[in-house]
Amino acid sequence: MKLKWTALMFTALFCTALTGCGASAGALQENADKFNVVCTNFAEYDWARQLTKGLENQFEITYLLENGVDLHNYQPSAADIAKISTCDLLIYVGGESDHWVPDALQSAVNPDMQVIRLLDVVQALEEETVEGMEAEEEEEEESDAPEYDEHVWLSLRNAAQCCSKISEALRTLEKDPTATQKLQLNEESYQEQLTALDSEFLEVSTQTQEKPLIFADRFPFRYFVEDYGYTYYAAFPGCSAETEASFETVAFLAQKADETGVSMIFTIEGGSSAVAEAVRDSTAAKNQHIVSLNSLQSVTSDQISEGATYLSLMTDNLNVLKGDAAAT
Numbered sequence: 001m002k003l004k005w006t007a008l009m010f011t012a013l014f015c016t017a018l019t020g021c022g023a024s025a026g027a028l029q030e031n032a033d034k035f036n037v038v039c040t041n042f043a044e045y046d047w048a049r050q051l052t053k054g055l056e057n058q059f060e061i062t063y064l065l066e067n068g069v070d071l072h073n074y075q076p077s078a079a080d081i082a083k084i085s086t087c088d089l090l091i092y093v094g095g096e097s098d099h100w101v102p103d104a105l106q107s108a109v110n111p112d113m114q115v116i117r118l119l120d121v122v123q124a125l126e127e128e129t130v131e132g133m134e135a136e137e138e139e140e141e142e143s144d145a146p147e148y149d150e151h152v153w154l155s156l157r158n159a160a161q162c163c164s165k166i167s168e169a170l171r172t173l174e175k176d177p178t179a180t181q182k183l184q185l186n187e188e189s190y191q192e193q194l195t196a197l198d199s200e201f202l203e204v205s206t207q208t209q210e211k212p213l214i215f216a217d218r219f220p221f222r223y224f225v226e227d228y229g230y231t232y233y234a235a236f237p238g239c240s241a242e243t244e245a246s247f248e249t250v251a252f253l254a255q256k257a258d259e260t261g262v263s264m265i266f267t268i269e270g271g272s273s274a275v276a277e278a279v280r281d282s283t284a285a286k287n288q289h290i291v292s293l294n295s296l297q298s299v300t301s302d303q304i305s306e307g308a309t310y311l312s313l314m315t316d317n318l319n320v321l322k323g324d325a326a327a328t
């Protein structure tokens, strides 16, 4: 019995050694055979997933934040670092919330690893503090280097640029011509969907952009408003951890809501609407709807298994903005 077991083990090891590199060895040893793609946020994860559709047996896509922790609060575990150090493609933003990535890359053991930093792919915009916003406390080590807004994925046009970069990297990994062609077709079809949704946003924004977006919350939508010409007021900058607004901030936002006659006061997903309610209660009209735009910063694996995608969540945002178009 013991002898038989050893022989079996040996056969298994030998097969593994033979088929260890390359993605065509089938189900024998699942993840080791696949190209491993690691993503630090939901948008990157979903883009990689859509771009490799139909090739799930060849690409393993990892979303590090799947338990839904807000990406600003995420700390990589030892297992996450290990995953990063051996992956074939790492996609990260390169901003405030995944600032830990360069350190993690120090321990990378795969010399052929490809790394995509989204802030290098898009036209990066500097962080901005607008009138009425509670500025973030400056960090101790103050440097003169500009700080770029990291929430690049909230622009569909940025998404298009990121996806073409990601698809290009995937095609570099993949050697099989049939699979490469599939990657190409996936990208074309996904780019079409991004363009179609961008056109819809453009149409809605032309009907609604005269009025500012008033955020009684943090404001990660800088790239989004840049695309569609909205102005905005917000309680806190995009990466702020602040949740309680001062009396002055509430009064300022309420005054702007009254002056401009907006029908909605915005929050982002996952937070409390207490500040928004305080703003509404401080207006003269007191009739604004409190609505939430999803900034895709804390999407859970439950939401993913229920079918949430980058496009579905951005379409939900479109419908929220359409509500405004209907109300005015």
Ligand SMILES: [Zn+2]
Residues within 6 Å of the ligand: 072, 096, 097, 150, 151, 220, 238, 239
């Ligand atoms: Zn942020």
